[in-house]
Amino acid sequence: MEIYCKTDIGRERTENQDNVWGEMLCANACAAVLCDGMGGESRGGLASKLAVETVSKKIKESFTENMSDNSIRNLLITSVIAANTAVRSCPKESENEIMGTTCVAVIVSNKTAHIVNVGDSRAYQLFTDGDDECIRQITRDHSHVRELVEKGIITEEEAKTHPKRSKITRAIGAEDDVTPDYFELDLNSYDMLLLCSDGLSAYGDDLDILDICFDNKPKDCCEALVGYANNNGGHDNVSVALISV
Numbered sequence: 001m002e003i004y005c006k007t008d009i010g011r012e013r014t015e016n017q018d019n020v021w022g023e024m025l026c027a028n029a030c031a032a033v034l035c036d037g038m039g040g041e042s043r044g045g046l047a048s049k050l051a052v053e054t055v056s057k058k059i060k061e062s063f064t065e066n067m068s069d070n071s072i073r074n075l076l077i078t079s080v081i082a083a084n085t086a087v088r089s090c091p092k093e094s095e096n097e098i099m100g101t102t103c104v105a106v107i108v109s110n111k112t113a114h115i116v117n118v119g120d121s122r123a124y125q126l127f128t129d130g131d132d133e134c135i136r137q138i139t140r141d142h143s144h145v146r147e148l149v150e151k152g153i154i155t156e157e158e159a160k161t162h163p164k165r166s167k168i169t170r171a172i173g174a175e176d177d178v179t180p181d182y183f184e185l186d187l188n189s190y191d192m193l194l195l196c197s198d199g200l201s202a203y204g205d206d207l208d209i210l211d212i213c214f215d216n217k218p219k220d221c222c223e224a225l226v227g228y229a230n231n232n233g234g235h236d237n238v239s240v241a242l243i244s245v
Contacts (some may be wrong), residue, residue: 001108003030006222006231010199011234018239019043019052020199026065029109031056032241036121036197038171039099048103050090051083051172055105058082064106069114072107076116080105080172080180087173100173103180103197104139108243116180118142119168122201125185126192126213135210138183141217142170165202187245194216198228199238200229218244 002178005026009016013091024030031079035051058079060207067075080103087099102119117139125136140146144167145159159165172178187193192213200209216224222240230239 001028001030002218002240002244003032004219004222004225005032005239007239008226008230008237010237011156012235013228015045016237017048018199018237019045019048020195021056022238022241022243023056023060025060025063025107029063029065029107030243031059031063031105031107033103033105033123033170033197034197034239034241035101035103036119036199037101038168038240040096040161042228043093043097043099044101046090047087047099047173048222050055050086051101051103051195052084054083055103059105059107062156065109067109069112069184072109072114073184076105076145077180077182078108080104080118081178084172084178087113087119100171102168102176102197103172104154105197106193106243108245110189111189113185113187114228115183115185118178119171120146120179120201121195124194124196124206124209125187126172126194126210127188129192133210133214135206136207138185140181142169142181150197153217160202166198178211189245191245192221193243193245195241196225197237197239200225200234200240201231202234203232213242218242
């Protein structure tokens with residue numbers, strides 16, 4: 001098992017409000033957390049930093065090699081709740097200040113992936129099915145355009161250019177309580193799990209992402225994905241974490 005991470009400011013932003021962490025927990029387990037902050041000036045970056053620090057700290061302190069699937073699920077959910085408390089408790093600079101962050105986090109233990117998400121940062125599974133290479137989005141975006149697509153009001157293609165495509169409906173720090181979605185899936189040998197901020201997913205194509213990951217060695221994928229996002233304009237901060245089983 002291998003894990004790699006990278007974050008980049010992009011070509012248009014003056015600050016990187018993304019934060020990402022990834023680490024091996026033991027020989028058969030690893031974890032990653034990726035957050036994309038929102039808020040004026042430095043506040044979005046602070047929110048994502050607090051969230052990544054809180055979730056990663058709880059994982060490193062509490063994970064054990066023989067944890068049950070249910071215990072890992074509870075660890076991830078309570079870690080996200082703790083991150084929400086940390087961001088909410090941070091002193092605000094003004095009464096109407098917006099300070100929040102998306103979050104997608106994963107623990108892979110013995111080829112089982114446990115994933116939580118809040119917001120529109122994503123987790124993808126990349127795998128082979130027979131002779132075909134496939135990509136599948138695991139998480140569901142908590143976003144305005146996702147709701148419109150699911151209601152049949154707009155198409156997937158229209159969602160990519162919708163003026164409110166960056167509006168999310170759930171975030172760490174936005175409310176007193178937060179409910180992350182939870183996903184669990186079994187991985188096969190040579191599968192990959194990709195976490196990314198919308199700096200990649202909103203300005204790239206899933207099939208291009210698939211090709212990049214299968215055409216490069218795992219240790220080179222993150223650099224290649226960031227380069228791809230920047231070559232597509234680099235309109236946003238971009239962060240990725242890749243786990244190769």
